[in-house]
Amino acid sequence: SNLCNSCFNCVCDLVKPVFSRICIEGNIASGKTTCLEYFSKTSNIEVLTEPVSKWRNVQGHNPLALMYQDPARWGLTLQTYVQLTMLDRHLSTVAAPVRMMERSLYSAKYIFVENLYRSGKMPEVDFAVLSEWFEWIIKNIAIPVDLIVYLQTSPQTCYERLKRRCREEERVIPIEYLESIHNLYEDWLIKQTSFKVPAPVLVIPADHDLQKMLQQYEENREKILTTGRA
Numbered sequence: 001s002n003l004c005n006s007c008f009n010c011v012c013d014l015v016k017p018v019f020s021r022i023c024i025e026g027n028i029a030s031g032k033t034t035c036l037e038y039f040s041k042t043s044n045i046e047v048l049t050e051p052v053s054k055w056r057n058v059q060g061h062n063p064l065a066l067m068y069q070d071p072a073r074w075g076l077t078l079q080t081y082v083q084l085t086m087l088d089r090h091l092s093t094v095a096a097p098v099r100m101m102e103r104s105l106y107s108a109k110y111i112f113v114e115n116l117y118r119s120g121k122m123p124e125v126d127f128a129v130l131s132e133w134f135e136w137i138i139k140n141i142a143i144p145v146d147l148i149v150y151l152q153t154s155p156q157t158c159y160e161r162l163k164r165r166c167r168e169e170e171r172v173i174p175i176e177y178l179e180s181i182h183n184l185y186e187d188w189l190i191k192q193t194s195f196k197v198p199a200p201v202l203v204i205p206a207d208h209d210l211q212k213m214l215q216q217y218e219e220n221r222e223k224i225l226t227t228g229r230a
Helices: 002-015 032-040 052-056 063-069 071-091 105-118 124-140 155-165 168-172 175-190 210-225
Strands: 020-026 045-048 098-102 147-152 201-205
Touching (some): 032 045, 052 071, 063 071, 105 124, 105 175, 147 210
Parallel strands (some): 147 201
């Protein structure tokens, strides 16, 4: 009888859709790639990085570089495409029980579009159009997120890492930009005073060196991987 029960439970577990969708959030150079690489070594996890290669090449054009050079002119162009490609990431067929995604449709809007607008680098009409698009998407399309892992860093740490890694488009980023992004993330995910947070938030302090970060991922592994699959 016990054997029958355990078989029945196994079958029920197989039938139950146990997908868990996790978004890794954080500033530029907060260690998102390292985090994703660490978890990508685990079977049953699908890792989706930000589609930066697409943002660098839209039919031969590089809207990412253009945006950093002249945000007022190219902010809308890039962010419209970011919104499309992130939506595409969210809606793509889940290939494993756990999906880990670098950032999200939400942070694209709540952090990066918001920063362009608040810093006076995006005209009000551009912001209004992007906002209407975003509101329509989240009202009409289900974008489930089960957990947000926030890699919390100081802007200074991000700035030092950014200088070390030498990505072409990032050479023009001043520390003030990282401070603005940091403040928007803190308001959204820590104070939770700016925008609706679509999922529970797990905060991982991420100013540490690689060894300490890997140790923290190991310590939080179960907490992260069992989210939304109970």
